[in-house]
Amino acid sequence: MQRISIAPMIDVTDRHFRYFTRLLTKKAMLYTEMITSSAILHGDRKKLLDFSPLEKPITLQIAGSDPREIAEAIKIAENWDYDEINLNAGCPSDRVSGNDMGASLMAYPDLVAEILSEARKVTKKPVTVKSRIGIDGTNVLPESLPRVMLDQYEDLSHFVKTLKDRGTEHFIIHARIAILAGLSPKDNREIPPLHYEDVYRIKKEFPDLFVEINGGIRTVESIKRHLNQVDGVMIGRAAYEDAFLLSKVDALLPGDTLPSPTRREVIENFLPYVAQFGEDKRTAHHALKNTLGLFHERPGSRLWRQLVSSSLHPDMTAEEVLRKALRELPEEILDEWPVV
Numbered sequence: 001m002q003r004i005s006i007a008p009m010i011d012v013t014d015r016h017f018r019y020f021t022r023l024l025t026k027k028a029m030l031y032t033e034m035i036t037s038s039a040i041l042h043g044d045r046k047k048l049l050d051f052s053p054l055e056k057p058i059t060l061q062i063a064g065s066d067p068r069e070i071a072e073a074i075k076i077a078e079n080w081d082y083d084e085i086n087l088n089a090g091c092p093s094d095r096v097s098g099n100d101m102g103a104s105l106m107a108y109p110d111l112v113a114e115i116l117s118e119a120r121k122v123t124k125k126p127v128t129v130k131s132r133i134g135i136d137g138t139n140v141l142p143e144s145l146p147r148v149m150l151d152q153y154e155d156l157s158h159f160v161k162t163l164k165d166r167g168t169e170h171f172i173i174h175a176r177i178a179i180l181a182g183l184s185p186k187d188n189r190e191i192p193p194l195h196y197e198d199v200y201r202i203k204k205e206f207p208d209l210f211v212e213i214n215g216g217i218r219t220v221e222s223i224k225r226h227l228n229q230v231d232g233v234m235i236g237r238a239a240y241e242d243a244f245l246l247s248k249v250d251a252l253l254p255g256d257t258l259p260s261p262t263r264r265e266v267i268e269n270f271l272p273y274v275a276q277f278g279e280d281k282r283t284a285h286h287a288l289k290n291t292l293g294l295f296h297e298r299p300g301s302r303l304w305r306q307l308v309s310s311s312l313h314p315d316m317t318a319e320e321v322l323r324k325a326l327r328e329l330p331e332e333i334l335d336e337w338p339v340v
Ligand SMILES: Cc1cc2nc3c(=O)[nH]c(=O)nc-3n(C[C@H](O)[C@H](O)[C@H](O)COP(=O)(O)O)c2cc1C
Pocket: 007, 008, 009, 010, 011, 012, 033, 034, 061, 088, 090, 091, 130, 174, 189, 214, 215, 216, 217, 234, 235, 236, 237, 238
């Protein structure tokens, strides 16, 4: 069965954002932010792992490189009932790849295969991997690893086959390489060109695998196009830059679909959520932070952004902000139906 996912994004896909997102789409798979295995072992687990059942289905994304430590972290997370576990093998951030986690793991397919098979020993939940189509490690410091260039289709195919042979069945592939040194994470999401055809080719070469494509997908038309080639589409930045797009995705997937919500309904349904934080204005405003794109390129966009920017309204509660938005935003945009 095909699927649409909302990508794991640090500082974006927290509990509040996932709750908001779930008001727009009932079917999409949601992700946590990336959480390192050592944070789960040594950090505040409740804070890191708690989620509301309303957010389901939800995938926990883990970053790490030590198979036993990752397995320990997954064992702990079993108490939280995530729907799936995903390994991050695509993040180029120095903080991550500098420790041989994230995208640099693509240089070590056997290690990744071991991580994933150790993971499967401790959970019955599906274990998936999110990678790039390749890596360029040629500019990493001489003493650092991996100093390799793995940017050919054959390198990706070898990576996928190595994991497949050890039992991995579900791949999410960001269709650009990661440059491991010299680019910021942001530039690494924009500068290396997208090569969707490599991901399509993986699906053709390994038709039994579940292959999800990611990178630069921002419209209903492009989602449809990709779903003709692969099993799933993962949406990253567009999920917060153009949140209303998400109200259209359920209709693209099999199964019965509830009527898509209007922006008014989304805001009305988000009201009780922010109201529960009462006088804790900081948390409530934080909950509004990643909703800025709800009116993307529509009349009212500027007003909405001003309203939900807490620094402009330190005296108002988040609930008051949303009520004001319902009074002041253009009715025809609040009540606009998502057209697929
Ligand atoms: C703010 C931000 C944070 C991100 N954090 C993560 C992360 O924690 N784990 C991960 O695998 N990818 C992370 N990514 C990458 C996205 O999951 C996705 O692969 C990337 O943005 C490309 O998809 P897009 O073009 O649809 O945005 C992040 C992206 C952004 C914009």
